[in-house]
Amino acid sequence: MADDSALALQSALVGWLKADTGVSALVSGRIYDEPPQDVVFPYVRIGNIDLSADRIGCFTDDDIKFSIECHSRPVNGRVEATRISAAVRTSLDDAALILPGFSVDWCDYLTQAVIRAADGKSYIATVAFEASIALAD
Numbered sequence: 001m002a003d004d005s006a007l008a009l010q011s012a013l014v015g016w017l018k019a020d021t022g023v024s025a026l027v028s029g030r031i032y033d034e035p036p037q038d039v040v041f042p043y044v045r046i047g048n049i050d051l052s053a054d055r056i057g058c059f060t061d062d063d064i065k066f067s068i069e070c071h072s073r074p075v076n077g078r079v080e081a082t083r084i085s086a087a088v089r090t091s092l093d094d095a096a097l098i099l100p101g102f103s104v105d106w107c108d109y110l111t112q113a114v115i116r117a118a119d120g121k122s123y124i125a126t127v128a129f130e131a132s133i134a135l136a137d
Contacts, residue, residue, distance in 0.1 A: 005062040005133040006051045008099040013046055013068070013092075020091040026084045027070075041073040042080055044088065047126060054132060061105065061134045068092070070125040077123035078114055085112050085125035092129055105132035 003011070010033055017023050017031045023044065024031070030043035047067030054063040070084035093109040110128040117124050 003101075004051075005099065005102050006049050006064060008102055009064055009066065009097070009131065009133065010046055010049060012097045012099050013066070016095060016097060017044060017068070017088065017091060020087070022087045023084070023091050026080075026087055035071075039071075041071060041122070042084060043071050044084065045069045045071065061132050064131045064133060065110070066129055066131070068127045068129070070127065071117075071122060072125075073122045077121075078116075081114050081123040081125040085114065085127045088127050092127075097131070099133065101136055102133050103136050105134060107131040 014031055014033055018029060027042050027044050030040060032043060033046045035043055035045055047069045049064060049066045052063045054061045068088050070081050070088060072081040074080055089109050089112065092107060095107045097104045097107055108130050110130055112125060112127040114123060114125040
């Protein structure tokens with residue numbers, strides 16, 4: 001069984017960000033769907049993926065809102081998290097993502113926020129995007 005568009009997007013995002021030299025350099029290639037228990041900071045993690053139908057005439061595309069989390073824990077955590085999020089935004093805004101079995105109509109940056117994590121030591125920058133994905137012809 002083939003992956004649905006959300007799973008295909010998840011896989012494509014990890015690959016895309018690892019291949020982006022700007023993002024990968026800032027996190028030493030630590031880009032995860034699910035980070036390991038003993039994860040080294042800084043790193044990038046795929047956040048929420050929310051799928052909904054976008055009905056256009058007799059066609060239905062998938063409208064996917066998703067987030068990328070940028071985690072940092074040094075003394076200048078907010079600065080580092082913000083720099084990583086800026087690289088993620090540059091990489092993914094209007095990106096020509098490749099998803100097997102699907103075509104990406106567009107991928108657009110929406111918003112971002114940088115907060116101190118609940119542990120009091122880390123910062124998390126969350127960058128939100130929206131993409132329109134259709135089954136390939």
